[in-house]
Amino acid sequence: MKKKNILLWLEDKPEEIADLISEVQGKVDEVEIRRKPIGIKTAFDELTSSTKDNVNICGMVIDIMLDHVNDLEGVGLGHIKTPGGFEAGLAFIKHYVLKKPLWKTIPLCVFTMIEDDRVTELLQNSNVDIAKVKVIEKYTGKWEEDLLKWVETLVDKEEN
Numbered sequence: 001m002k003k004k005n006i007l008l009w010l011e012d013k014p015e016e017i018a019d020l021i022s023e024v025q026g027k028v029d030e031v032e033i034r035r036k037p038i039g040i041k042t043a044f045d046e047l048t049s050s051t052k053d054n055v056n057i058c059g060m061v062i063d064i065m066l067d068h069v070n071d072l073e074g075v076g077l078g079h080i081k082t083p084g085g086f087e088a089g090l091a092f093i094k095h096y097v098l099k100k101p102l103w104k105t106i107p108l109c110v111f112t113m114i115e116d117d118r119v120t121e122l123l124q125n126s127n128v129d130i131a132k133v134k135v136i137e138k139y140t141g142k143w144e145e146d147l148l149k150w151v152e153t154l155v156d157k158e159e160n
Contacts, residue, residue, distance in 0.1 A: 003056040004029040005155055006047060010040045010089060011111070012066040020144050027151045028058060036066065037092045038074025048102065057106055058154040061147070062097075064089040064112040072096065090123070109134040109150055 005028045014021055014033050025031045032043045040060075047055050069088035072080040072095060080095050082088035089110070097103045110123065110133055123133060134150045136143050 003054050005056050005058040006030045006032060007059050007061065007151065007154070008040055008043055008047075008057055008106075009033045009061040010037065010066070010092070011035065011061070011063045012069070012085065017138075020147065023144070023148060024151055027148065028155055036069055036074060037072055037088070037096065040092075041075050041096070044103070059107040059109065059151065060097075060103075061109045061111050062089045062093055064110060064114060093123075107134075107154055108132065109136060109147065111136055111138060111147070113138045 007024065007028045007030070009021070009024075009031055011017070011021075011033055012035050014035070021031060021033065032040075032047070034040045034043055040062075044057065047057055064087060066082075066085040066088040069082055069085040071078050071082060072088075072091060075092070075096050077095050080091050082091050089112075093108070093110070097108070112135065114137070120135065123135070134146075136146050136150075
Protein backbone atom coordinates (compact mmCIF):
# COMPACT_ATOMS: atom_id res chain seq x y z
CA MET A 1 0.00 0.00 0.00
CA LYS A 2 1.36 3.39 -1.04
CA LYS A 3 1.95 5.75 1.85
CA LYS A 4 0.17 9.09 1.87
CA ASN A 5 2.71 11.94 1.42
CA ILE A 6 1.95 14.76 3.85
CA LEU A 7 3.76 18.08 4.10
CA LEU A 8 3.68 19.90 7.45
CA TRP A 9 3.77 23.69 7.20
CA LEU A 10 4.23 26.16 10.07
CA GLU A 11 2.96 29.49 8.70
CA ASP A 12 1.39 32.29 10.71
CA LYS A 13 -0.30 33.95 7.74
CA PRO A 14 -1.36 31.24 5.26
CA GLU A 15 -3.99 33.51 3.75
CA GLU A 16 -1.21 35.71 2.34
CA ILE A 17 0.21 32.82 0.31
CA ALA A 18 -3.01 30.94 -0.42
CA ASP A 19 -2.28 30.54 -4.15
CA LEU A 20 1.12 28.98 -3.43
CA ILE A 21 -0.36 26.66 -0.82
CA SER A 22 -2.94 25.56 -3.35
CA GLU A 23 -0.19 24.73 -5.86
CA VAL A 24 1.74 22.76 -3.22
CA GLN A 25 -1.44 20.84 -2.37
CA GLY A 26 -1.49 19.64 -5.96
CA LYS A 27 1.98 18.07 -5.56
CA VAL A 28 1.49 16.05 -2.36
CA ASP A 29 -1.40 14.06 -0.98
CA GLU A 30 -2.04 16.51 1.84
CA VAL A 31 -0.73 19.74 3.35
CA GLU A 32 -1.20 20.28 7.08
CA ILE A 33 -0.85 24.00 7.84
CA ARG A 34 -0.63 25.28 11.39
CA ARG A 35 -0.08 28.81 12.69
CA LYS A 36 1.82 27.95 15.89
CA PRO A 37 4.44 25.39 16.94
CA ILE A 38 1.94 23.56 19.17
CA GLY A 39 -0.25 23.03 16.10
CA ILE A 40 2.59 21.43 14.16
CA LYS A 41 3.52 19.27 17.14
CA THR A 42 -0.08 18.09 17.49
CA ALA A 43 -0.38 17.34 13.76
CA PHE A 44 2.95 15.47 13.84
CA ASP A 45 1.90 13.42 16.87
CA GLU A 46 -1.43 12.52 15.26
CA LEU A 47 0.19 11.59 11.93
CA THR A 48 2.87 9.43 13.52
CA SER A 49 0.57 7.59 15.92
CA SER A 50 0.57 3.82 15.59
CA THR A 51 -2.80 3.91 13.82
CA LYS A 52 -1.37 5.99 10.95
CA ASP A 53 1.15 3.57 9.46
CA ASN A 54 0.18 4.51 5.88
CA VAL A 55 1.41 8.11 6.37
CA ASN A 56 4.72 9.60 5.28
CA ILE A 57 5.61 13.10 6.46
CA CYS A 58 7.63 13.94 3.37
CA GLY A 59 8.79 17.38 4.51
CA MET A 60 8.28 20.40 6.73
CA VAL A 61 8.13 24.07 5.86
CA ILE A 62 8.79 26.32 8.85
CA ASP A 63 8.41 30.08 8.70
CA ILE A 64 11.04 31.92 10.76
CA MET A 65 8.85 34.84 11.85
CA LEU A 66 5.60 33.86 13.56
CA ASP A 67 3.57 36.85 14.74
CA HIS A 68 2.29 36.57 18.30
CA VAL A 69 4.39 33.52 19.20
CA ASN A 70 6.19 34.96 22.21
CA ASP A 71 7.56 31.69 23.58
CA LEU A 72 7.54 27.96 22.98
CA GLU A 73 5.34 27.11 25.97
CA GLY A 74 2.93 25.14 23.78
CA VAL A 75 5.62 22.54 23.12
CA GLY A 76 6.82 22.43 26.73
CA LEU A 77 9.56 25.03 26.34
CA GLY A 78 8.07 28.11 28.00
CA HIS A 79 11.53 29.27 29.04
CA ILE A 80 12.40 29.86 25.35
CA LYS A 81 11.24 33.40 24.64
CA THR A 82 10.59 34.76 21.15
CA PRO A 83 9.30 38.32 21.70
CA GLY A 84 6.84 39.33 19.00
CA GLY A 85 7.50 36.08 17.15
CA PHE A 86 10.73 37.30 15.58
CA GLU A 87 12.79 34.14 15.00
CA ALA A 88 10.12 31.97 16.69
CA GLY A 89 10.33 29.41 13.88
CA LEU A 90 14.10 29.27 14.25
CA ALA A 91 13.76 28.77 18.01
CA PHE A 92 11.30 25.95 17.34
CA ILE A 93 13.77 24.31 14.95
CA LYS A 94 16.71 24.71 17.31
CA HIS A 95 15.08 23.77 20.61
CA TYR A 96 12.46 21.26 19.49
CA VAL A 97 12.77 19.88 15.95
CA LEU A 98 16.49 19.13 16.18
CA LYS A 99 16.11 17.53 19.61
CA LYS A 100 13.59 14.91 18.45
CA PRO A 101 14.99 11.92 16.56
CA LEU A 102 11.94 11.43 14.31
CA TRP A 103 11.61 15.14 13.57
CA LYS A 104 15.20 15.79 12.55
CA THR A 105 15.10 13.13 9.84
CA ILE A 106 12.39 14.99 7.90
CA PRO A 107 13.51 17.29 5.05
CA LEU A 108 13.17 20.91 6.14
CA CYS A 109 12.52 24.13 4.28
CA VAL A 110 12.99 27.36 6.19
CA PHE A 111 10.63 30.00 4.82
CA THR A 112 11.56 33.53 5.73
CA MET A 113 11.35 37.22 4.99
CA ILE A 114 14.78 37.85 6.49
CA GLU A 115 17.53 38.14 3.90
CA ASP A 116 19.23 34.85 3.03
CA ASP A 117 22.63 35.62 4.59
CA ARG A 118 21.01 36.49 7.92
CA VAL A 119 19.05 33.21 7.98
CA THR A 120 22.13 31.17 7.08
CA GLU A 121 24.01 32.87 9.92
CA LEU A 122 21.16 32.16 12.35
CA LEU A 123 21.01 28.53 11.28
CA GLN A 124 24.79 28.07 11.54
CA ASN A 125 24.71 29.56 15.04
CA SER A 126 21.95 27.06 15.87
CA ASN A 127 24.05 24.03 14.82
CA VAL A 128 21.71 23.16 11.94
CA ASP A 129 23.20 21.10 9.11
CA ILE A 130 22.81 23.72 6.35
CA ALA A 131 23.26 21.08 3.63
CA LYS A 132 20.02 19.41 4.73
CA VAL A 133 17.96 22.59 4.89
CA LYS A 134 16.42 24.53 2.02
CA VAL A 135 16.19 28.25 2.78
CA ILE A 136 13.71 30.27 0.75
CA GLU A 137 13.31 34.01 1.14
CA LYS A 138 9.66 34.94 0.63
CA TYR A 139 8.74 37.44 -2.05
CA THR A 140 12.26 37.44 -3.54
CA GLY A 141 13.28 36.11 -6.94
CA LYS A 142 11.62 32.86 -7.94
CA TRP A 143 10.68 31.94 -4.38
CA GLU A 144 7.39 30.26 -5.27
CA GLU A 145 9.01 28.20 -8.03
CA ASP A 146 11.84 27.26 -5.66
CA LEU A 147 9.40 25.92 -3.09
CA LEU A 148 7.44 23.94 -5.68
CA LYS A 149 10.66 22.37 -7.00
CA TRP A 150 11.71 21.44 -3.47
CA VAL A 151 8.35 19.79 -2.79
CA GLU A 152 8.61 17.85 -6.07
CA THR A 153 11.97 16.42 -4.98
CA LEU A 154 10.40 15.15 -1.77
CA VAL A 155 7.64 13.29 -3.52
CA ASP A 156 9.98 11.90 -6.19
CA LYS A 157 12.29 10.52 -3.49
CA GLU A 158 9.42 8.80 -1.73
CA GLU A 159 7.90 7.29 -4.87
CA ASN A 160 11.15 5.71 -6.17
